[in-house]
Amino acid sequence: TVPEGVLSRTTSGRPLVDQRPRPRRNRKSAAVRRMVRETSLTPANFVYPLFIHDVAENAEIASMPGCERHSLPSMLAEAQDAWQYGVRSFILFPKVEDELKSNRGEESYNPEGIVPRAVRMIKEALPESIVFTDIALDPYSSMGHDGIVEDGKILNDDTIEQLCKQALCHARAGSDCVAPSDMMDGRVGAIRDALDAEGFTDVSILAYTAKYASAYYGPFRDALDSHPGFGDKKTYQQDPANGREASAGRAYIEAELDEAEGADILLVKPGPPQTLAETTSSRSGLPYLDVAHRLRQSTSLPVAAYHVSGEYSMLKAAAERGWLDERKVALETLLCFRRAGADIILTYYAKQASKWLMEEPDL
Ligand code: PBG
Numbered sequence: 001t002v003p004e005g006v007l008s009r010t011t012s013g014r015p016l017v018d019q020r021p022r023p024r025r026n027r028k029s030a031a032v033r034r035m036v037r038e039t040s041l042t043p044a045n046f047v048y049p050l051f052i053h054d055v056a057e058n059a060e061i062a063s064m065p066g067c068e069r070h071s072l073p074s075m076l077a078e079a080q081d082a083w084q085y086g087v088r089s090f091i092l093f094p095k096v097e098d099e100l101k102s103n104r105g106e107e108s109y110n111p112e113g114i115v116p117r118a119v120r121m122i123k124e125a126l127p128e129s130i131v132f133t134d135i136a137l138d139p140y141s142s143m144g145h146d147g148i149v150e151d152g153k154i155l156n157d158d159t160i161e162q163l164c165k166q167a168l169c170h171a172r173a174g175s176d177c178v179a180p181s182d183m184m185d186g187r188v189g190a191i192r193d194a195l196d197a198e199g200f201t202d203v204s205i206l207a208y209t210a211k212y213a214s215a216y217y218g219p220f221r222d223a224l225d226s227h228p229g230f231g232d233k234k235t236y237q238q239d240p241a242n243g244r245e246a247s248a249g250r251a252y253i254e255a256e257l258d259e260a261e262g263a264d265i266l267l268v269k270p271g272p273p274q275t276l277a278e279t280t281s282s283r284s285g286l287p288y289l290d291v292a293h294r295l296r297q298s299t300s301l302p303v304a305a306y307h308v309s310g311e312y313s314m315l316k317a318a319a320e321r322g323w324l325d326e327r328k329v330a331l332e333t334l335l336c337f338r339r340a341g342a343d344i345i346l347t348y349y350a351k352q353a354s355k356w357l358m359e360e361p362d363l
């Protein structure tokens with residue numbers, strides 16, 4: 001028994017810990033918890049990545065159960081299906097046939113290429129949708145890199161010329177937001193100028209402000225057959241050990257390169273969105289939530305985060321074995337992205353999570 005005098009007693013003699021603030025009062029019922037909840041999760045937060053290819057049949061992606069490489073008609077059907085659960089935003093990733101790949105990735109700005117056709121198809125059927133398109137050479141590169149290769153090196157500025165053509169091609173097809181994921185220096189400003197010069201001032205840029213050389217992209221590269229042909233992506237994607245370069249707002253550095261006296265100055269310059277990327281994002285995921293949080297604190301722009309393929313696959317694998325409750329863990333994960341500061345989440349769970357939220361809105 002507890003020695004006399006350790007605990008106080010209520011007037012009726014029950015034990016009483018001498019503590020006035022009791023945080024549990026704000027958790028005492030579902031209604032109270034809902035009332036004080038800081039973070040919400042709705043389909044409006046999601047961007048649904050769709051893999052596409054120019055083949056009549058869909059193909060399974062072994063390392064990403066539940067995802068498929070879609071034919072264009074199937075892509076549209078999937079977008080329409082997701083739409084009925086509240087998903088409004090999509091991002092397209094093409095698998096390109098080997099014959100169409102080259103070092104300079106010319107296919108990336110073919111107006112009749114798979115991405116422009118897919119964009120036109122979705123925008124025609126779902127004009128209120130938000131279609132994002134990825135800007136990078138990797139699906140089109142015979143070298144399996146995001147940029148042009150010369151003597152084993154990735155050429156920065158030559159690549160940007162191609163990326164500008166790619167962005168213009170997507171804009172002409174009706175892309176609402178181009179999303180450079182290549183990590184070349186200076187591409188956000190160059191793409192902005194290229195778009196503006198052709199009158200596409202309304203086309204947004206989602207800048208991959210922080211994108212790490214992560215091993216979590218493996219299943220994505222399976223899906224697109226886009227594994228690096230040699231080496232790795234460490235000369236352009238960031239070192240997982242580093243956080244400061246992200247929080248200093250690479251988007252700003254890039255957008256204002258021509259003004260900055262020397263590109264290595266860490267320039268944080270919150271300014272009018274029209275001169276900058278509309279959205280910054282950390283292509284990162286759970287192990288990088290600190291980066292999403294740093295971005296959130298260093299900019300007033302919306303912040304996006306990518307719940308990447310490897311994280312999706314890990315969760316699927318554990319769920320298949322019955323080791324984790326897929327619904328609970330997936331929704332918790334997405335909520336945690338929001339809590340860390342992401343307004344927008346790119347996730348392969350977009351449709352499924354929206355469905356779950358519709359069935360049972362309280363996580
Ligand atoms: C293309 C790109 C990649 C991802 C998004 N855009 C792959 C890469 O950089 O190798 C990864 C997304 C995921 O793993 O889900 N540059």
